[in-house]
Amino acid sequence: MSVSRKLLLCVFLLLAGGVFVRAAAMEDANASFNAGDFSKAAIAYESLIAKNGATASTLYNLGNSRFRLKEYGPAILAYERASLLSPRDPDVRANLKLARQAAASYDESETHPWWQSVLLALSLHEWSWVVIIGAMLPALATLAWGLAGFSRPWLKRSAIAALVVGILVGSLGSFALWHRRDERNLAIITAAEPTLRLSPFPEAASAGSPGTGRIVRLGDRSNGWVHVSVSGSTLSGWLPEKDAPPLMPQGS
């Protein structure tokens, strides 16, 4: 067996071993859940995410564990994160709805006109790919013209079609990303009894109690506190940062 074949075999075995270990860990966590040990299951799912990265299934199962522990804020956070990776998963949407009902934190996002519904039809990740495809089509068409020219009419027609479609699709995707750029600043309140403060101190006067599981928009930060605005209302104030974890990773 040549060295390259041995190397390939090693890589394959490592990958297969990783997949097997992950699947076994997932099975263990699921077994804990099915046995009614939701705390152990939640810890196992979180450990899986920390070790191997977030997957839609792990986040969804973590949400189920938190739901069973009646920790509705963390459950909503896990479901919302799962829906980032798998935006049209019916199980995620159904359980998210149940968690919101249980937390009395109904989705108070305003009803959208048809054009906003179009922009919300895909996830931000999917819109990113739409923009890339929209940019690649004109670029490849131009490159083909530059390299070979259009010796035949159908080639020219195809290139013009790719150019037009690329520009339209890319523009739509870019507008969607621009319109939804603030979603990076969204967070979920996970504290059971959150109280917004007028200033970033524990003793500051209360500005309101938005309830667990509410979607908030993150603002300024100060000494471990973050200023949040509650989505769908005029309520805003300061919360400890740990009580409002962001939906998406921050800082990069």
Added chain:
Amino acid sequence: MLRMFLLAGIALLTSSLLSGHAMAAAVTATLEKSSIPAGEPASLSLEITNGNVTGITPPTLPDVTLTQRGHSSSTSFINGRVSSTVTVIYLVESLKPGDYTIPPFSVMVDGVEMKTAPLKLKVTASSAQAPQGLQQGNTPPGANAAAPQDTSSFGFVTVEPAAKDRNYSWVGEIAPVRIKAWVPVDAQVTRVAKIQPGGSAFTLHNLSEKPEQKQEIRNGRRYTVLTYYAGLSATKAGIYVPDLTLSATAVVRDTSRRRPRDPFDDPFAGFFAPSIQKDVELKTLSGDDSAIEVRALPLDGRPADFNGAVGNFKFEHLNVPNQWQTGEPQSVSAVIGGEGNFNLLAQPEVQPAPDWKCYTGQSEFTPKDAASFSGSQSFRFTAMPRKGGPQKVQLAFSYFDPATGRYESVMSPLQNIEVRGADLTEGKPAEAAVEAPKKAAATDTLAPLHTEDTAAHDLLPLAFRPAFKFVLGSTGALLMAGLLLGWARSVRHDPARTAREAAERAEREAMHEAESFAARGDIAGFFAAARRALQVKLAAAWSRPAQAITLADVTARVPADSPLVEFFREADRVSYSPPAEPQAENLTTWRARLREVLQTLNPAVPG
């Protein structure tokens, strides 16, 4: 010498910076005024310098209220010293005249508890215009709602629910309210900001932008009343006071700058005191009568399709096609009108639900009042029948009626439709996937665990990662490369350029040939080659084939005495009667003339 100065300067700067870092933390509290009238606030500033604040414990004092107003922080670098200051502003207020000593503030700075010095505050009797019942203890019990205490001479805020038949609310219910800001006509309030909810479990919805303004008399005093419309909703069960604050700017007489004198010394009661602008807050009053009980929505009888809508709703319009085909989706529309939180109204479902598959569609709300409390919501979605044959269908949705305290399921009238085609078989993967949440909702239990793990992904969408910019930059580079290549190719294959280069090449060859004939003294050969060179040159200029350019053409376009015509004429003559012997010496003149003619033809040839 210069080096010594530099070293000394660096040493001085370093010691300054070190000393700046080593500055000790300090906490001070200062009062804006040491004497205030009852009912008027004074500003108290708590300054913490050079330290990381982890907690502040304000003092408590009977009859004196201390309300945090805001905070600011600053960092300065003066003479090499770094200084950071955090300032927390409080409003101190009392309704009872007397001499007070405000106890020290306790501030945790870098883990060490520090205390401020006590402050002296004198509260004098309020002005004569203070309304009755201003002071604590004068108000009859239970009279708060009817005659609120005006704790500020600049006014107060009242909240009036539109529905007065019950004194409780439900979680999620948006109760339409009138919010009135009462400003005494003699208080010069110049600007009002938006109303903000304070420390309560209530949230404001759809607050009207521009208030209605009119004057009203309340408890014998005339007020300018700004009326806003909004929806007030509670997010959790309990008993709360709707606490609202309206920030405003008022023009007041700054009597603090005058010497305290006997009132009889100032017959104009401070009329000539200078005016200053002051930020004031109009607040709602806390009291048992203004508290609202918020009840949790009951779990008993909660329909599976309930999504949090609280109010009173009904179908206003329906459009369900009469002809269907199993497995083929069609559009269904419905308009639901009424009052309540429309944003939580779920899309109606086609019944009987097992025979239909409904997709999430679009909805649009049309308000009918300023607070968007009443209105109608139109739904347009796609439905697909699973079962063939004649059917009776209806649309259904549910809501919670706050008046009766019960869930209501609303059904539209039955409609006869015809569905062509055979029944769809169950068990298709896509169908099963869509069924899962409905089953879960129907039994109010979670959808089951996912056993199959998927590939790990970054939660951060691609658009927010640096790689996205790199990919877009690469496509831009590809685009530019394509454009450059295309330009280079078009330049390379330009017909005019090709023709010009061919003409130059032919001219060079003809000239070379002519020179060769001239060297040998071959007159006929020389003139034939020279004419060919001229024809190539003229062909490029006149856009004609070189062979087609004859003496006649040249004569028609160029003056007859031109050297060009003379050259063509001589070439014709030599070709018809060539000389018997080589005459190299005669060709010297013609060679020079040929170069001259070609030179003149270089820029352009008339014609």
